[in-house]
Amino acid sequence: MSKITYREALNQAMCEEMTRDDRVFLMGEEVAEYNGAYKVSQGMLEKFGERRVIDTPITELGFAGLGVGAAMAGLRPIIEFMTWNFAILALDQIVNAAAKMKYMSAGQYSAPMVFRGAGGSAARVGSQHSQSLENWLANVPGLKVVMPSNPADAKGLLKASIRDNDTVIFIENEINYGDVAEVPDDEYIIPLGKADVKRAGNDVTIVAHSRMTGFALQAAEELAKQGIDAEVIDPRTIKPLDEATILASVAKTNRCLVAEEGWRFAGIGAEISARIMEKGFDDLDAPVARVTGKDVPMAYAANLERMTLPSVADIVEAARVVCNRA
Amino acid sequence: MSAKQSKTSGKTPGLTHEGREYSAETLHAMHDSMLFIRRFEEKAGQLYGLKKIGGFCHLCNGQEAVCVGAQHAARPEDYMMTGYRDHGHILARGADPTAIMAELLGRAGGIVKGKGGSMHMFDSSLNFAGGNGIVGEQVPIGIGFGFASKYRDDGRVTLCYMGDGAVNQGAVYESLNIASLWKLPVVFVVENNQYAMGTSLSRASAETHLFKRGISFKVPGMHIDGMDVLEVERKMSEAIEHARSGEGPIIVEAITYRYRGHSMSDPATYRSREEVDEWRTGRDPIARLQLQMVEAGFASEADFKDKDRDIKKQVAEIAKAAEAQPEPDAAEVWTDVYNDPIEGAYPYPGKVG
Numbered sequence: 001m002s003k004i005t006y007r008e009a010l011n012q013a014m015c016e017e018m019t020r021d022d023r024v025f026l027m028g029e030e031v032a033e034y035n036g037a038y039k040v041s042q043g044m045l046e047k048f049g050e051r052r053v054i055d056t057p058i059t060e061l062g063f064a065g066l067g068v069g070a071a072m073a074g075l076r077p078i079i080e081f082m083t084w085n086f087a088i089l090a091l092d093q094i095v096n097a098a099a100k101m102k103y104m105s106a107g108q109y110s111a112p113m114v115f116r117g118a119g120g121s122a123a124r125v126g127s128q129h130s131q132s133l134e135n136w137l138a139n140v141p142g143l144k145v146v147m148p149s150n151p152a153d154a155k156g157l158l159k160a161s162i163r164d165n166d167t168v169i170f171i172e173n174e175i176n177y178g179d180v181a182e183v184p185d186d187e188y189i190i191p192l193g194k195a196d197v198k199r200a201g202n203d204v205t206i207v208a209h210s211r212m213t214g215f216a217l218q219a220a221e222e223l224a225k226q227g228i229d230a231e232v233i234d235p236r237t238i239k240p241l242d243e244a245t246i247l248a249s250v251a252k253t254n255r256c257l258v259a260e261e262g263w264r265f266a267g268i269g270a271e272i273s274a275r276i277m278e279k280g281f282d283d284l285d286a287p288v289a290r291v292t293g294k295d296v297p298m299a300y301a302a303n304l305e306r307m308t309l310p311s312v313a314d315i316v317e318a319a320r321v322v323c324n325r326a
Numbered sequence: 327m328s329a330k331q332s333k334t335s336g337k338t339p340g341l342t343h344e345g346r347e348y349s350a351e352t353l354h355a356m357h358d359s360m361l362f363i364r365r366f367e368e369k370a371g372q373l374y375g376l377k378k379i380g381g382f383c384h385l386c387n388g389q390e391a392v393c394v395g396a397q398h399a400a401r402p403e404d405y406m407m408t409g410y411r412d413h414g415h416i417l418a419r420g421a422d423p424t425a426i427m428a429e430l431l432g433r434a435g436g437i438v439k440g441k442g443g444s445m446h447m448f449d450s451s452l453n454f455a456g457g458n459g460i461v462g463e464q465v466p467i468g469i470g471f472g473f474a475s476k477y478r479d480d481g482r483v484t485l486c487y488m489g490d491g492a493v494n495q496g497a498v499y500e501s502l503n504i505a506s507l508w509k510l511p512v513v514f515v516v517e518n519n520q521y522a523m524g525t526s527l528s529r530a531s532a533e534t535h536l537f538k539r540g541i542s543f544k545v546p547g548m549h550i551d552g553m554d555v556l557e558v559e560r561k562m563s564e565a566i567e568h569a570r571s572g573e574g575p576i577i578v579e580a581i582t583y584r585y586r587g588h589s590m591s592d593p594a595t596y597r598s599r600e601e602v603d604e605w606r607t608g609r610d611p612i613a614r615l616q617l618q619m620v621e622a623g624f625a626s627e628a629d630f631k632d633k634d635r636d637i638k639k640q641v642a643e644i645a646k647a648a649e650a651q652p653e654p655d656a657a658e659v660w661t662d663v664y665n666d667p668i669e670g671a672y673p674y675p676g677k678v679g
Contacts, residue, residue, distance in 0.1 A: 059506065064466070069455075073475070103441055104438060108448045108450040142663055164666055238668075
């Protein structure tokens, strides 16, 4: 084990996979000479050369589509969006081309590739640079959506995503890039579609992904002081969703809340709570609670930004409500 | 137009046109392919009228020379992709016409098993990568194929087709820039049929000479008569050679005309009967090649009448065979979504709920 940052873990994953497979290349804005806007691709140009680590013009739709075509032709592109906010410009290629290619060509072509970059809320950058779009993407058949919450998961999940034969939407968290944690030195893969119980507990299940996993773990510590033993589940892969792990936890705790940074309407929490209602209704002793970002664009002012995002205190409060302890 | 029988070679006499020699065999192949596409599209139009073909159905009558001339210039390993007016292109490429017709009819034996329809035809065995319904979507995809060829140094060229409507999409400019910057082996073929649905070129484009649209990206352009299959073959050969030689992308603007509406639901009231007649009777690519072949002594008008009768019969049989096929199996709803489905994770492939 080594203590490395989330961004270094991502870097290791890409370097290992590019060493293993010549079909894999990294393309995006500032990924090569600048070493990545968030330094995720630090040193990769030097290591792999300009054939495989490629700076693009600022042209998201163009290079996203280039990636789709290259994948259809047999390469394994990693297309980096500096942030997922800019990927909105490329959605036609992601939704109409990559996601549907296998189906509409009846399996003759597909787009095995990774679209990756920073998602979620950044700090004090205003509404166009702070948003969570995973529910948009998870809604589309043909895509897989992966969101690591810590360095070890980031590495294992990115390696699995690069090897996966489908189009993987890999959403990193901008605030988490500098997080340091133990990451196994040996090669390891975390299979997609498997949730992880980050903290075992008996009283309430908290399902949280990406940055909210850390918030949920902090909330669980606070809840423990108040005599509530929370179980924290990180789905890690938003789609396909490992509902079995969530349902098994709810069967044990009989109470659940879902925390996410994104907007409430039709969010990930809406999907998870619906699935619990459909398949675990008899296990529930209380309605599933949702802690989400407020349904407003993100403001710049520090206090407004803070109020818009879910907090550890919000999760603690919701857990108390679900446990009839409010 | 200079079209005369070559007397220079001792081999099978050919037709020399603009300095390029075509054998009788090649000319017959081009002619038959164009005529087949024409009759196939007419049959598709009929079947649409009978409500046997659903949804959108964009026919390419009038544009056959672009489809066929380009195919004769390309190699089998070259990649190609286009927009939604794709029947003619995939037929010219050599795909099974029964599978194309079955696809239009939504049948199990369709070229994409009934999952794509008129706009989404694919044949990976022929390197034909769609069939795209979003205007201009295939253009960034096309440079991706070109990128893959450069990455692997495989010597292939990508023929990326679009219409005059697509050239106003941002995706096209992003692609021209990247393709030129990285010298990707791509020929951008603009099929300028002069109407983007109901909007004429001059109402939609500030620069109507579409071959010039690459100027600010240093992409050269050619302007060709898309109603002349021999010119298309000759100029496309030059363009493909340019791309294959490593000089980067090139635009070929082929001036053409669609005889039918934009789609089957379009009565085409935005243009005059006289205009359509002028192209149909004055510049038809099939009639033009027939005339050249008759003048060269390769065929008589009677031969072409016989040929037309044979092709019509062949197309009728294809339609009958395609119609006789069953609809896709219900299980097909769930197939081809993922290459690596994840056991136990929602959504469960193949199951509801």
